Amino acid sequence: GAVVSQHPSWVICKSGTSVKIECRSLDFQATTMFWYRQFPKQSLMLMATSNEGSKATYEQGVEKDKFLINHASLTLSTLTVTSAHPEDSSFYICSAKRYKGQGEDTQYFGPGTRLTVL
Amino acid sequence: AQSVAQPEDQVNVAEGNPLTVKCTYSVSGNPYLFWYVQYPNRGLQFLLKYITGDNLVKGSYGFEAEFNKSQTSFHLKKPSALVSDSALYFCAVSLMNTGFQKLVFGTGTRLLVSP
Numbered sequence: 001g002a003v004v005s006q007h008p009s010w011v012i013c014k015s016g017t018s019v020k021i022e023c024r025s026l027d028f029q030a031t032t033m034f035w036y037r038q039f040p041k042q043s044l045m046l047m048a049t050s051n052e053g054s055k056a057t058y059e060q061g062v063e064k065d066k067f068l069i070n071h072a073s074l075t076l077s078t079l080t081v082t083s084a085h086p087e088d089s090s091f092y093i094c095s096a097k098r099y100k101g102q103g104e105d106t107q108y109f110g111p112g113t114r115l116t117v118l
Numbered sequence: 119a120q121s122v123a124q125p126e127d128q129v130n131v132a133e134g135n136p137l138t139v140k141c142t143y144s145v146s147g148n149p150y151l152f153w154y155v156q157y158p159n160r161g162l163q164f165l166l167k168y169i170t171g172d173n174l175v176k177g178s179y180g181f182e183a184e185f186n187k188s189q190t191s192f193h194l195k196k197p198s199a200l201v202s203d204s205a206l207y208f209c210a211v212s213l214m215n216t217g218f219q220k221l222v223f224g225t226g227t228r229l230l231v232s233p
Contacts, residue, residue: 006161032219043208043223044162093161097219107221109154109161 023094
C-alpha cells in the first residue's frame with residue numbers, strides 16, 4: 001500500500017497562536033511531500049513542495065515565514081502555521097511521492113487536517 | 119497556461135446506470151493525468167493514472183478513463199454506478215516543466231448517485 005497519515009485530524013486554536021501539522025508516509029519513503037490547502041467547495045491549491053533535507057519551495061503568494069515547512073526525514077514533513085488568524089482556517093492536506101528509485105509517479109494523499117482559528 | 123477543466127460542477131446518475139465525469143486538459147508536451155476521489159472531510163484517494171501506453175486505463179473500484187490526445191480529454195467512466203460512488207472527483211495533470219512533480223487540479227465534479 002501507500003498510506004499517508006496526518007496529525008491532528010482537526011484543531012481549533014486561538015488567533016495569534018501557532019499550530020503544527022504532521023504528515024507521515026507510513027509504509028514507504030517519500031523524498032518529496034506536498035502541502036495543499038482547500039477552501040470549502042473549492043479545489044486543492046498547492047502551497048509548497050518539500051524535499052527531504054532541503055528547504056521547501058513555496059508557490060507564489062504563499063508566505064514562507066507564516067507557513068513553516070520542515071522535511072526532516074524520508075517519512076515525515078511538518079507544516080507550522082505561525083501566528084494563526086481566522087483567515088488561515090482551512091483544510092490542509094499533504095501528499096507524498098515515493099522515493100524515485102521505486103519508479104512511482106503518483107502522489108498519495110493524507111486524510112487532511114481541519115484548522116479552525118478563533 | 120497549463121490547466122485542467124472539469125466542465126460540470128455536478129453529475130447526477132441513477133444507481134446501475136453508466137457514469138461519465140468529464141475532464142479536459144491544456145498542457146505543453148505529454149501530460150501525466152490522474153483521477154482522485156474525495157469523500158467528505160477526507161483527503162484524496164487515488165483512482166487511476168495515465169502515463170503512457172494504452173489509452174484506456176483501468177483503476178480502483180471499477181473506474182476507468184480514456185486518454186484522448188486529439189480531444190485533449192481524460193474522461194472518467196464506470197459501467198454501473200453505485201450509491202457509494204457519490205463523492206467529489208478531481209482530475210489532475212502533472213507538469214513536464216516541473217519534472218512531473220507538481221499536480222494541477224481541476225475544480226472538481228460532485229457525483230451524486232441516486233438509489
